[in-house]
Amino acid sequence: MLSTKFTPKTKLTKAEIDRKWWEVGDYFRRNSLWLLMYCTGCCAIELPPSMTSAYDMERLGMGPMATPRQADILLVSGYLSLKTLRRLIYTYEQMSEPKYVVALGSCPINGGIYHDSHAVINQLDQYVPVDVYVAGCMPNPESVLNGFVDLMEGIKNKTMNGWKRYHEHYEWYKENQKNSLGEVIVHDEFHQ
Amino acid sequence: MTIVNFLIGIGIALFGFVLQTSIGGINRKIVGRMQKRHGPRWYQEFLDIFKLLSKRAVSHGWIFDFGVIMALGGIVGTAMFMPLTKDILAFTNNGVNYDNFFIFVYLLAVGMLGMAMSASGSGNPWASIGVMRALTTMLAYEVPFLIVVLTIINYSGQSSLTGIMEFQQMAGNNWFLIAMPLGGIVGFICLMGMLGKKPFETYIAPAEIASGPMVEYGGKQLGMLFILHEISVFIEVSLFVHLFLGGAANIFEFLIKYFAVYTLANLISNVNGRFKIDQVVTFFYKWPLLMAVTQAVIVIYFGWVI
Numbered sequence: 305m306l307s308t309k310f311t312p313k314t315k316l317t318k319a320e321i322d323r324k325w326w327e328v329g330d331y332f333r334r335n336s337l338w339l340l341m342y343c344t345g346c347c348a349i350e351l352p353p354s355m356t357s358a359y360d361m362e363r364l365g366m367g368p369m370a371t372p373r374q375a376d377i378l379l380v381s382g383y384l385s386l387k388t389l390r391r392l393i394y395t396y397e398q399m400s401e402p403k404y405v406v407a408l409g410s411c412p413i414n415g416g417i418y419h420d421s422h423a424v425i426n427q428l429d430q431y432v433p434v435d436v437y438v439a440g441c442m443p444n445p446e447s448v449l450n451g452f453v454d455l456m457e458g459i460k461n462k463t464m465n466g467w468k469r470y471h472e473h474y475e476w477y478k479e480n481q482k483n484s485l486g487e488v489i490v491h492d493e494f495h496q
Numbered sequence: 497m498t499i500v501n502f503l504i505g506i507g508i509a510l511f512g513f514v515l516q517t518s519i520g521g522i523n524r525k526i527v528g529r530m531q532k533r534h535g536p537r538w539y540q541e542f543l544d545i546f547k548l549l550s551k552r553a554v555s556h557g558w559i560f561d562f563g564v565i566m567a568l569g570g571i572v573g574t575a576m577f578m579p580l581t582k583d584i585l586a587f588t589n590n591g592v593n594y595d596n597f598f599i600f601v602y603l604l605a606v607g608m609l610g611m612a613m614s615a616s617g618s619g620n621p622w623a624s625i626g627v628m629r630a631l632t633t634m635l636a637y638e639v640p641f642l643i644v645v646l647t648i649i650n651y652s653g654q655s656s657l658t659g660i661m662e663f664q665q666m667a668g669n670n671w672f673l674i675a676m677p678l679g680g681i682v683g684f685i686c687l688m689g690m691l692g693k694k695p696f697e698t699y700i701a702p703a704e705i706a707s708g709p710m711v712e713y714g715g716k717q718l719g720m721l722f723i724l725h726e727i728s729v730f731i732e733v734s735l736f737v738h739l740f741l742g743g744a745a746n747i748f749e750f751l752i753k754y755f756a757v758y759t760l761a762n763l764i765s766n767v768n769g770r771f772k773i774d775q776v777v778t779f780f781y782k783w784p785l786l787m788a789v790t791q792a793v794i795v796i797y798f799g800w801v802i
Contacts, residue, residue, distance in 0.1 A: 328550075329547075329550035332543050332546045332547035332550055333547050333550065333551075335540075335543045335547075336540065336543040336544045336547040356531075356533070357531055357532045357533045360528070360533040360534050360535075362524075362528060362533065362535065362536050363528075363533070363534040363535060363536055363537075364536075365536055365537070365540055365543060365544075369702075369707075370702040370703070370706040370707040370711070371706050371707060371710075371711050371712070371714075372714075373554070373711070373712055373713060373714030373715075373718070374707070374710070374713065374714050374718055375714075376547075376551075399714070400551050400552055400553055400554060400714035400715040401551065401552045402551065402552075
């Protein structure tokens with residue numbers, strides 16, 4: 305006769321085990337976010353105070369990194385002209401997953417003060433998936449750090465899955481990118 | 497040699513990793529306080545490493561992947577020979593300790609060459625520049641360092657680390673840092689070069705060559721490189737402690753000396769700028785080399801040892 309004292313151990317399915325491991329990974333990922341700063345606009349001037357002694361980003365485990373391969377967050381600060389957008393997309397696609405995009409200032413939201421320029425894109429969300437917007441022109445360091453804390457909360461709640469959206473809607477993003485930038489035929493050793 | 501020796505060796509490598517990662521985190525906090533910041537948590541370096549291991553990574557061909565594994569294996573293999581104190585040591589047989597200084601010189605090169613191979617395998621020009629600078633820096637600091645260490649070996653009559661340790665702990669003998677003050681200073685400067693601390697940080701240089709050899713690494717490979725870096729720092733700082741600071745009679749003494757040396761190197765690093773690569777070579781071949789040769793002449797020909 306089986307003992308009734310202990311409830312039998314339920315066997316976890318593979319999906320559940322994967323989810324648990326992913327949550328463990330999320331703990332590490334949200335506590336050690338490394339930035340790749342793509343500073344084109346004037347919002348970049350708000351980053352030094354938020355990194356150095358005054359607001360000290362490093363206490364959240366964040367820090368600047370030198371290359372896209374090492375970074376977790378692509379920080380887009382300010383407007384993007386068509387010329388820089390192409391480089392931004394190259395950079396985004398080089399980053400290792402899971403990766404997040406934080407857009408700083410009002411320019412990536414709706415064009416900001418450059419909304420009627422012929423050379424500047426208005427919505428960054430059309431080209432790469434954005435996880436967190438920090439609005440303001442320019443946002444002050446408190447709001448920048450608040451944006452990062454929001455990102456950490458979102459990683460905890462599994463809502464920051466822009467990189468998954470980029471996989472799912474890859475054709476849609478590619479089409480938008482091509483419409484704005486035009487196709488380029490590259491002449492080098494890898495494309496012949 | 498039994499399986500127990502190998503288990504102790506792997507235990508020492510693991511201990512070195514945990515020790516250096518914790519002390520590295522504490523040092524980030526110390527530097528933060530120095531700059532009037534709060535600083536990260538003391539276990540931040542562990543979080544960084546485990547995060548990197550949890551990420552997805554791209555590969556640039558099998559040389560790229562294999563080189564990282566070879567480097568990590570080489571460094572772990574080197575750390576297995578490192579004595580922690582006079583008695584805690586993996587490979588020992590009937591009173592003969594297998595911890596000759598030259599084992600470390602040879603085996604450390606496996607790690608460095610593995611990393612150089614892997615970084616060159618990525619095909620990125622920054623990585624090649626970084627590797628070239630790393631090897632040039634190595635060429636620069638090895639010469640004065642080896643002169644000083646050979647002086648020590650000549651004076652104490654043995655090249656085993658535990659032997660040198662016991663020689664310094666004997667009554668009447670001073671630590672070599674005090675007995676050979678010029679040599680001690682040269683040893684510390686060369687340690688800064690080995691650790692890649694600030695005046696000699698030329699081969700990392702994040703703002704200049706985008707972190708040099710590590711430029712193409714991301715995710716798991718970068719995580720392995722971080723583990724490699726922590727263990728190699730453990731080896732280099734322990735070498736300095738054993739050669740110049742009289743080693744350690746017990747594990748607490750070792751921890752205190754280790755912490756003091758690493759923190760001092762880190763503090764000096766944080767108030768300095770960065771040399772150019774030609775300045776690094778000129779610097780090492782000028783003052784440290786001169787001081788090392790003077791020390792060797794003083795010790796070997798005159799026998800003036802404090």
